[in-house]
Structure formats: structure tokens, C-alpha cells
Amino acid sequence: MPRTPSLTPRKAPRQARSQRTVEALLEAAAQVLEARGMAGFNTNAVAERAGVGIGSLYQYFPSKEALTLGLMQREGERFHAEAHAALQQADGSAALRVLIAAAVAQQLRRPELARLLDVEESRPELRAAVSKGAFRAVVSELLGRADLPRQRDHELAVSDVGAIVRGIVDGAGERGETDEAGLRRRVEAAVFGYLRLAADGPESESDIAGPR
Amino acid sequence: MPRTPSLTPRKAPRQARSQRTVEALLEAAAQVLEARGMAGFNTNAVAERAGVGIGSLYQYFPSKEALTLGLMQREGERFHAEAHAALQQADGSAALRVLIAAAVAQQLRRPELARLLDVEESRPELRAAVSKGAFRAVVSELLGRADLPRQRDHELAVSDVGAIVRGIVDGAGERGETDEAGLRRRVEAAVFGYLRLAADGPESESDIAGPR
Amino acid sequence: MPRTPSLTPRKAPRQARSQRTVEALLEAAAQVLEARGMAGFNTNAVAERAGVGIGSLYQYFPSKEALTLGLMQREGERFHAEAHAALQQADGSAALRVLIAAAVAQQLRRPELARLLDVEESRPELRAAVSKGAFRAVVSELLGRADLPRQRDHELAVSDVGAIVRGIVDGAGERGETDEAGLRRRVEAAVFGYLRLAADGPESESDIAGPR
Amino acid sequence: MPRTPSLTPRKAPRQARSQRTVEALLEAAAQVLEARGMAGFNTNAVAERAGVGIGSLYQYFPSKEALTLGLMQREGERFHAEAHAALQQADGSAALRVLIAAAVAQQLRRPELARLLDVEESRPELRAAVSKGAFRAVVSELLGRADLPRQRDHELAVSDVGAIVRGIVDGAGERGETDEAGLRRRVEAAVFGYLRLAADGPESESDIAGPR
């Protein structure tokens, strides 16, 4: 009888190990970013914190950019799932609230990390590569729902909603806020307030600073 | 022998020649930042574009940080003047619109520059040093005006308004928008919408997603 | 993120290759110091003479200071061993002569290097970090021996003996002396002469300029 | 009648002013050296502390070296006077004590300055230029006096005496000693002890570690 050959694919264990290495690298990247900021975010530090050689880092991520990108994707994943779940809601405003809740939760989980990644995302080289569409796609769909005010320029409104959410939520992170419910309420106020007032319609203009 | 590099100008330019040098350095800094982004923003490039020796840069700015700070101050100056002018307006909503108009104008003048400086401003080392109070102080005063809805938490509201304006306006800059009036209208929608909905009061909560 | 540059080696050389690199760097540092003096002692020159990239230098020595310190330690090591061996001598004066012989030998091996390192050692930043205790500790012990005159102030005497030895020996190095025996004899004269005359006792004061 | 020509040489007032400028520069140099050490000793700092433009510094001292040299000379002057006065003493030992007293006093006046200048003096470029002979010349003469033990090698002895004095006295300065009498006593012990034991003669060799 020959040596019992493994039934699992030969590559399997290696892949499992690879998975763990990649995961370790991404988490290390997150921690380095949080602990030392953009200025202290370098590949040697990440590899060291991950407990792997610098060579291994480059085995899985061909460049520092790729690592940053990987981190963005990892951080975006959970959020993307929740964002898509929002689409299940019956009416647009409920869905939008779910989406906002997801964004707020994401931010409060690791505020500094989220903030720094937001900043990074605005760099031209990365902007192209980041899908980012998840949030955007969902918002785009929701703004079409009947129960939400129709917007003059759909695309601009989608962008603005994203910018508003990101703006408030990152600011809260910078200040170290932790009150999730309160933050959610304020973001909702900004988004729904915007949607109502920015919507087209004859009276909206005069109404903008409205009494009360 | 300070270890923390000084951020204040090393020496006030007394002669006309140095005035010109400082001005050239700041303008060069702005251009380098716009043309090559944060990554390409280095003191050698700035000096070269300014047409002065690297030593001259360090005569007036004791560190790269100080140069960045100087640029922020220069860019903020015009805006600060307009922001203060807003206080002359009789009622709060008019003043707020003036303020927003100033912010939008500032952004559209040199969008990429404004955006990058906004990002830089969030760096912990600079946050402390930047006055930044101008915008914040004005908003703080305006939110106390009788014609604007009283906010639950004044300080948070001030921060949120700032974040909303910055968020939308930077986003617009990123996309290369140039329609000043339109942008102004959208920012107003977000800000006034926020103020109305975030204000405390029994009905606001239920009102958030409003009908229609 | 320490602001005060670390003086301790950044990373212990584990592989044989790094051992050689570190050794090459230290020897190169010694040679540069000898050949070009303090003024010409810069990290680029050291790396170049060592035949390694400048980056390698900083892998092992986190700063120029650390390199200097490393050199001091290397040069001190052999001497420290001999100094400790002196303690084996039965009586104090014999031990002291052994110690002096060691100091003289060390100096004549690489006179300029020894002299420059002596000078460097007096710099406040390095004084703290250098053990230096070896010589001092041994002298301190020896001055307590019964066959050597008891000193008024033990600590001062220890310091003075060190200063005398260093003074004469560095001076000899400066002049390029090579007569080891003669130098030893003169240092002994100074040290033993000092110990006898500086010792407390009623007559020592009047005796200082002694007859003939 | 022509415009009354000044009776004082045209240059006179300028020379007086020059004198003051030079004096201010030298004192500033001393203070900068004391306050910031060799590392912080730069011509711009000296000019600033002297309250004159950097250009003026270079008017009077063609290089940094020249300034250092000037400082050495200034600091040496008072000492040189006292040293020469020592020659008036009737017997050699008294004269030597006067000389030592002068050296000690000089050191305790501005210890850090004296120490740093001693170090500088050992730099090859300056060694040549510094007279330094004052002290050396006087010692050389004194060692020839009949009441002091005749030395085997006159020149070496002169050097050694200088090295001993400098060594002890600089060490005392480093430690911040202020007890002038005590320091004088110890230097005398070292010098006279050296002279007695290093002197040639049949018995001195065996006597070196002396009984008791």
C-alpha cells in the first residue's frame, strides 16, 4: 500500500496558509494605519506587525498601493453587504435609514481607520481602482424610489448624499464621538433635509430658509 | 533646541525682496500641490518652481509643515474676510447664505488646492495650529440667531454644518464642477435641511422622512 | 515615535551576512574617523568605505550617534577585558600598572582613533550612554586597596586618575609617540605621584613641592 | 575757510566701532559655544547674538575658523599674562604653583568654554595656528629651574605637564566643580608627583609605587 495520498488538493493547505497570511497582513495594515497614521504607514511596519517577512508581503501584494487597495476592499466588504440589504426595505426612506445606519456603524467601529481610508480614496490613483460603487449604486437606486422627493439632477444628488454622509461621519470620528444613535439622527437630518430642499419644484427656492 | 519642528515663520520678511520671495514660495507651493498632489509636494519642488534656492525656503519656513500652514493661512485669508462680512447680515439665514456662497466661491477658485488643504487640515499636528476658527466662529454665532432653528447641541451642529459644507464642496471640486450657483443651491439645501430637521422639537422626529 | 533618536542598535544581526556588514561598518567608521577626523566623519563616507549601501548602515545603527556609540563600544571591549584582568593582581600598585599598560597599549594601537573617541565621549549626549564604567570601576576598586595611599575624596581621585591617564596618553597620540615603555613609565609617574601627594595626611601639604 | 577737517585720523572712529564689533562678536561666540556646544556653534547664531549682520562677521573674520581662532586668542590672553607673571617667582616650584593657579582660575571662570576650546585646539588645522606656546614656553623655562627635579626628556615632560593640567582641569569643568583651592591642590599633586617620579635618577625607578 502506497503512502496514503492526501485527499485534499495538494494546494489546499498552502492556500489556507496563504489566506491566513493575507488576512494577517490586512489586519496589520489596519492597525498600523490606526496607530501611526498615514505618515507611519509603511510596508516594513505592516509586515513586522503581521509577523511575516517583508518578502511575503510583496508575494501577496505587488506594491504598497495594492495593499492599501486590499485594505479598502476588506473594510468595504461588510458595509457593502449591509448596504445591499438596505434594498430589501419596502420604501425608500426606510432603506435610506438602513443605509445610513450601516455607514454610521462602519465608521464607529474603527473611526480613525475609516477616516483615513476615506481620505486615501480621494487620491486620483486610487479613485479609479476603488469600486466604491456599492454605496453609490444603492443610493442611486433608492433616490429613484417613489416615496423620496425626485431630484433635479439624479447623479449630483447621489454624489451629494455620499459627501454629506462621509463628511458628518468622518467629522464625528475625528472628534471621537461614540453616540451611535445621535450620530445616526444627525446624518438622517442632513440627508433627508437635503433631499427635501434640493428637490425640484417651484416653491422650493423660496422655501429654503423657510420659517420655523 | 526644539525637537518639535516649529510651525511659525522663522523670520519676518522685512525687505521688499523677501516679501516677493515669500509670496513666490506660497504660490509655488499652491501650484505644486495642485499639479502633483500631496505625494509630489516636497520642498525641493516648491523651491524650484518658486525659482529660489532651497535655502531660501527654509529661511522663511522652518519646516515643510510650516510651509503647508502658511499656505493654509494664505488661502484662508480671503475667505475669512468674506466670512466675517457675513455677520453684517440682518438675519441668520441670509448670513448663512453669504457664508455658504463664500465657501463655494473659495472652493471653485482653486478646487484641487482647496480640497487638498482640507484633507491636510485633518492631520492631528496641523489641526491644533490652524486657526480654522474663522468659519467655525461665524457659524457658531449664526446658529444662535433667532430666525434659525435652535439646535439640540450647539457645538455638534456647528461641526456638522462645517462637515456638510466641506463634504459637498470638496466632492464637487473632485468632480470638476464649475456651476457656482447650482452648487450653492445644493449646499444651502443640505445645511438648511439639516438645521430644520436636526432642531429639537416634538414633531421633528416623526417628520424626518417627511411626506412627499 | 521617539523624538530623541535611539542610540541602541536597531536590529541585532542574525545571519552571518549581517554580522559581516556590521563589522565592516564599524571598521569603516574607525577608518573614516582616523583619516578625515570628526569633520569628515559622515554616514555616507562610512557606508561607502564599508562597501555597503547607506540604507544598510541605518538598518543596524538607527542614527549617526548610534554608530559612534557602537564604535566606542567596539574599541572599548578589548580594553575592558584587560582592565578587568588587572583586578587579579595581588596588590593595588601592580594592578594599577597593568591597567595603565592596557590604556597605553590601547592608545598606541590606533592613537588618532582613541583620541577622537575620547573627545567624543565628552559630548553630553554620549556621556550618558557610554558605559565607561569599566575603567572607572576598576580604578575605583584599586584605589581602595591597602597598599595604595588612602585618598581624601575617593570619587574625585578616581576621576583625576582617569583624566591624568587620558590626558597624557592622548597627548602622546597627538604627537605620534610610539615608545610604549616610555609612555607607560611617564603615566605611572603621574598617577603614582598624584596618589602619593594627593593622599590625605598631615605632612602632605608641606611636602608637595618636596625637596630636590 | 574750508570745512574744519577732523583732527583725529579719519579711521579712528571707525576703528573704535570696529573694536566694539569685534569684541561683541567674540563674546557672542563664547556665549553661543557655552550655550549650545560645538554642534550649535555656527556663524549665523554668533552674528545674531552679537547683534550684527552676518556680513559684518565676515568683514572681521574671513571664515569660521578665523573666528574660532580669535576666540582662542582672546581667552588665552589673560591666562598668558598670568603665566608670564609666574616667571617672576624666585623658585621654580612657587612659579609652577602660580602657573597652575592661573590655569585653574581660567578653567573655573568659564569651564564649558575652556573645555570646548581645549578640544578644538586639538584639531589639526588649528593646532598649527594656535600659539599655545605661552603656557608651554613658561613650563619649559620653569622645568629648567634648579629647585625642580631634572627630567629625562625635557620636551616630553613639558608636554606631559600640560596634558596633566589640562586633563584634570577639563574633567573638573565637565563635572561642574567649583572648589578652586581643592582643584588647585589636586593639580599640584599630579604635577609635582609626576615631576618627582618621572625625573631620572637611579632610585626613582624602584621608588615608583613607593612604600606605604
Added chain:
DNA sequence: CATGAATGAGGTTTCATTCAT
């Protein structure tokens, strides 16, 4: 003469990336 603005060679240090083991 005095000034101080300007200069730039040169020094220290970092860090993304490669490659021999």
C-alpha cells in the same frame, strides 16, 4: 562699511522594493 537675503553643497534619514539564501 553694514546689512541680511540668497545660495546650494552636503549631511542625515526613510522606505518601497528586490533578490540571494
Added chain:
DNA sequence: GATGAATGAAACCTCATTCAT
């Protein structure tokens, strides 16, 4: 594959010195 030693371009910053005003 994994490792980590090695690399060097490039960044920041200093300071002796010059020279136009």
C-alpha cells in the same frame, strides 16, 4: 514559498559664505 538583508533614490534640512543694496 518564506525570509530578511541589502539597496539607493529621494526627502528634509543646515549653515558657511557671497553679494546686491
